[in-house]
Amino acid sequence: MSPAPRLIAVDWGTSRLRAMLVSSEGAILDQTAADEGIMAVPPGGFPDVLRRTLAPWLERHGRLPVMMAGMVGSRNGWIEAPYAACPASLDDLAARVVHVPFDGADVRLVPGLTWRDPGGTPDVMRGEETKIAGVGLATGTIVTPGTHSKWISIREGRIDAFVSFMTGEFYAALLGHTIIGRLAEAPEDPAGFDAGLAASRRHGGLTHQAFGARTSVLLGDMPGTWVGPYLSGLLIGSEIVNGLALDRPAGEIVVVADGVFGRNYARAFEVFGVPVRLLDPEDTFIAGLLRILERVEGRRA
Template sequence: MQRIVVDWGTTNFRAYLIDEHERIAERRIAPRGVHNCEGNYSNILREFCGDWQSLWPDIPVYLCGMIGSRTGWYEVPYVASPAPPDALFRGLLPIPGEHNVFMIPGMRCLTPAGIPDVMRGEECQVLGAISETDNPNTLVILPGTHSKWVRVQDGCIHDFATFFTGEMYALLHHHSSIGAVLDPAHHHHESFQHGLSQSTSAGGLLNQIFSARTRTLCEDTSGQSMSAYLSGILIGSEFIHGRKLFDANSELLLIGDEPLATLYQLAATFFDLKLRTLDPARAVTCGIARICAAGTVNNPVSGRKAVISG
């Protein structure tokens, strides 16, 4: 079914035109995330998708991500996990004043440690990833500002946990005493591997982070990258604790763009894990297709009307 899918996060706006064969016919990406559009959500949607809506006046538009948070356009209540795709369909929120524009709800859960956690947008990517594989029981990693580890059981999102990896990396670069020794533009896999190794050592994360500064004071680190080293420490810590939370021993799925996908592949190899990388655009569009299909199956009206009536 033809539709428009918008993955609208904190930083970026990603719109996809889906044709009648469920393929991405066209895509538009801009740095107009929730924090970069000054609340002009309707205008920005028309700026990037208005011509599509004019060509197909009844085409449904599905928005996912932080656009549905309390700091976004409209807050959509979370769906509690574990939850199948039709639970997300029932939580769709029509946007007041917009024609055929719907917000996908996020999800909430208790982590294996008993801590509440939430996500918005990743649930669509995870459902899409499942449809791309033959395994209804898997663990999916979604790296980023707030990295997610998501456990899938029987084709449903069972629970998940968020890691502060990406934001911690940025904070340490821009708002810490070790920022002066860091060079975010310098990617160096050998330094990254050193950081991964350091993440397994005694002392814990807080002690390991400070070593990015002390190594430059006490060792010859010329030709190395302390940014890559710090990244290895942080991603290594994420893997150590993610494995403990979810008992990860089988093949994992990764939904992420370069260069993060490469770093997570290196980390998986270091920890002797198999990691299969999937395309984020394909994942999110397939995930929303699953949500729409679940709603159609459970609605007595068939076709597009069933989706719109949700």
């Protein structure tokens, strides 16, 4: 007999909608995914999409708590869940959870976080706060690689500060729309990744070392199959150089990533001689929603 479902976890981002039926231990009992990210939902269409997605589970298991996180809580989503400001504890996050009117289930939305660095530059996240809650770190740094990679400082269990890097988006824009991309050849050779990592620690910065890929191919120093991995190594290396230089707490570095991101960041930190612990994004997402739900229900009780 399978364990009883405790929660429906919904990760509703810009391009994808994922829903998971989850036990109180965080086991996934059932799941579904579709290309119904918030950009694909017509105005006013969010309740219908969610109803259709959850119908089989609600029919079978009755009124379950539904916890949503991600861009569904943004200005372009279903309901805007105002950002909570850092520093923020798990209780602060729970206190800002937004109740979403919906027939047949208690639907809630986890708010994103905002932080303003000492120079005055603001930063925002939506979705990562849930993974952070799931890591359950007391003091240290959490890195969430991606399109807009984030380095999050945790002090005494609170999310203290964070910094975003456009690593993934720079990679796509530069490979797709500069002279670098026109030199890239398939199949990719991972040796280029380490070359890019090494370049990220040399002089001149990103716009100089990126040009190095072009000149190296031109002069026969580098095969075209290195170009894509080189750019990836350069950008990830640059993120790590800048991330390590931030004002960060002592304590371990936890990287929340799987697949190509997980392999690349693990390799990069290894080459840089910095030990990290790698955690699965799905596990931490589910654990985070369970923890936030516990706090929300505790508040209500």
